[in-house]
Amino acid sequence: MFNVKHLTKTFGNSPVVNDISFTLEPGNCVALLGANGAGKTTTLRMLAGLLKPSNGSIELEGMKPNADRREHIGYLPQYPVFHSWMTGKEFLVYVGQLANLTKANALDRADYFLERVGIPEAKNQRIGKYSGGMKQRLGIAQAMIHQPTMIMLDEPVSSLDPIGRREVLTLMEELKQQTTILFSTHILSDAEEISDGLLLMHQGKIVESGSLHELRNKHQTAKINLSFHELNQNYVDILKGLPGIADCFIEREELVCIVEDTEQARDELLNIVTTNQYPLTKFEVSRTSLEDLFMKVVKQ
Amino acid sequence: MQWRTIYRKEMLEYWRNFSWIWVPIVFIILAIMDPITSYYLPIIIDNVGGLPEGASVEIPEVNPTDALMMSLSEFSMFGVLVIIFITMGLIAGERKSGVAELILVKPVHYATYISSKWAAKLTLVLTSYIIGLFASWYYVNLLFGNIAFSALVQTIGFYGLWFVLVLTITVFFSCLFKSSGVVLGSTIGTLLLMFSIYNIFSHVLTWFPNSLSSHIREMLQTGSVPNALWGTSFITVGSSLILLIVAYVIFQKKEVA
Numbered sequence: 001m002f003n004v005k006h007l008t009k010t011f012g013n014s015p016v017v018n019d020i021s022f023t024l025e026p027g028n029c030v031a032l033l034g035a036n037g038a039g040k041t042t043t044l045r046m047l048a049g050l051l052k053p054s055n056g057s058i059e060l061e062g063m064k065p066n067a068d069r070r071e072h073i074g075y076l077p078q079y080p081v082f083h084s085w086m087t088g089k090e091f092l093v094y095v096g097q098l099a100n101l102t103k104a105n106a107l108d109r110a111d112y113f114l115e116r117v118g119i120p121e122a123k124n125q126r127i128g129k130y131s132g133g134m135k136q137r138l139g140i141a142q143a144m145i146h147q148p149t150m151i152m153l154d155e156p157v158s159s160l161d162p163i164g165r166r167e168v169l170t171l172m173e174e175l176k177q178q179t180t181i182l183f184s185t186h187i188l189s190d191a192e193e194i195s196d197g198l199l200l201m202h203q204g205k206i207v208e209s210g211s212l213h214e215l216r217n218k219h220q221t222a223k224i225n226l227s228f229h230e231l232n233q234n235y236v237d238i239l240k241g242l243p244g245i246a247d248c249f250i251e252r253e254e255l256v257c258i259v260e261d262t263e264q265a266r267d268e269l270l271n272i273v274t275t276n277q278y279p280l281t282k283f284e285v286s287r288t289s290l291e292d293l294f295m296k297v298v299k300q
Numbered sequence: 301m302q303w304r305t306i307y308r309k310e311m312l313e314y315w316r317n318f319s320w321i322w323v324p325i326v327f328i329i330l331a332i333m334d335p336i337t338s339y340y341l342p343i344i345i346d347n348v349g350g351l352p353e354g355a356s357v358e359i360p361e362v363n364p365t366d367a368l369m370m371s372l373s374e375f376s377m378f379g380v381l382v383i384i385f386i387t388m389g390l391i392a393g394e395r396k397s398g399v400a401e402l403i404l405v406k407p408v409h410y411a412t413y414i415s416s417k418w419a420a421k422l423t424l425v426l427t428s429y430i431i432g433l434f435a436s437w438y439y440v441n442l443l444f445g446n447i448a449f450s451a452l453v454q455t456i457g458f459y460g461l462w463f464v465l466v467l468t469i470t471v472f473f474s475c476l477f478k479s480s481g482v483v484l485g486s487t488i489g490t491l492l493l494m495f496s497i498y499n500i501f502s503h504v505l506t507w508f509p510n511s512l513s514s515h516i517r518e519m520l521q522t523g524s525v526p527n528a529l530w531g532t533s534f535i536t537v538g539s540s541l542i543l544l545i546v547a548y549v550i551f552q553k554k555e556v557a
Binding site for chain 1: 301302305306309312313316317397398399401402403404405406407408555
């Protein structure tokens with residue numbers, strides 16, 4: 001339903017978002033994952049209509065490319081700022097009416113969404129007195145107020161404490177049933193927890209995308225982790241040459257071998273360790289995770 | 301619909317931050333200060349004394365028109381400053397704080413956003429100014445002599461246009477820049493420039509907005525509206541409208557973020 005083609009944004013001479021294309025399916029929750037400065041916020045702002053693309057097109061199903069999509073989109077910026085002199089309910093009614101709801105309708109929905117995001121007791125309090133978590137939830141409520149076909153959340157949990165983040169993640173999990181969600185994060189575990197799909201961004205480009213399931217299958221390779229009492233750099237060179245082993249490197253005090261044939265590699269490794277009497281303390285056969293993929297991409 | 305929503309929200313804000321109290325009070329004080337002090341000046345001098353023996357001070361007779369014009373001249377200085385101060389953050393402030401992001405991501409036309417906020421501020425300013433001039437009129441009638449109600453209404457109407465222009469210039473720069481300080485500087489700079497241009501070329505620029513008060517004085521003295529006052533009003537309103545439209549065009553092309 002969302003069709004993005006060759007989207008580019010240049011500030012000065014440097015492209016912050018560099019020719020990205022993707023589509024979003026209705027009813028999905030997709031995470032835009034990337035390190036700080038990867039271009040996530042810029043992308044979301046262009047989708048929300050706050051920034052004009054330097055190039056490329058954004059098309060919402062049933063609309064012309066680059067048409068005014070704001071009616072169908074809810075957006076929560078990374079650091080939402082409200083009129084602190086208004087109460088939570090007043091603010092929701094205000095933005096609801098700006099989204100073309102009638103006053104009565106806006107009042108009803110404000111109550112409903114304040115309840116939905118879990119801050120009904122604070123509805124008549126000035127927003128200036130809200131905590132960070134409450135503001136974030138009010139932010140989600142204002143994005144949902146006109147029941148848009150999709151909502152975009154920019155780092156919705158990054159600035160929250162562990163309890164707040166748990167609450168907001170649970171809320172997003174629930175909202176997923178009602179609307180399409182695109183959210184950005186730099187934390188893989190958040191993405192893995194609630195999203196169906198992933199867009200991995202790095203230096204303004206989308207370097208990998210797909211459903212979590214697909215990505216896991218595609219990028220999982222077998223590996224063997226070895227720990228030694230004393231890790232010797234020579235081991236790397238020696239083990240690298242063994243049959244069945246594709247690559248070998250040291251990561252976090254452990255020797256990691258990416259293997260082609262698990263059984264063969266295991267036998268070879270154990271064999272050489274015993275013959276040379278290496279001080280082995282741990283031997284583990286495992287699979288690479290999305291974390292490894294993320295780190296690999298980000299480190300490049 | 302959206303227009304009224306924003307307008308009402310601004311009005312509510314002026315109640316909550318007490319603008320509806322202090323702005324009219326400031327305008328009342330500005331308006332009555334000069335007429336009252338000049339009326340009591342001889343008494344003040346008598347009481348304070350300090351004049352050498354035999355010195356006589358000739359205090360020119362103040363007629364009602366002069367007294368009312370005193371209020372306008374206070375307005376043209378401090379009234380204008382008050383307007384700039386309360387208006388400079390109108391758009392710039394919301395953009396800088398980030399609230400504008402939440403508002404403009406809703407399907408609000410930028411023209412609606414700017415014009416409704418402009419109109420709300422204008423309501424506050426003009427109401428305060430009218431109350432101020434009524435207060436001045438009361439004291440002028442009491443202390444200096446009669447000014448017809450119709451003349452007062454004409455004065456209010458014509459001089460109000462100057463405030464419309466000042467407010468629009470401020471809103472214009474508020475759409476252009478994010479920093480209120482820059483808005484303040486640019487607005488004052490523009491007004492000073494207009495003032496200088498008028499001072500140098502006043503003999504040819506009879507329809508220049510700055511000439512409003514001299515035409516109003518003429519109107520009060522002769523009792524009829526001079527043609528040049530209509531011309532000046534036309535120019536003042538016209539340039540306000542054009543500024544507002546240009547502000548919208550620029551704002552729309554700008555990135556809100």
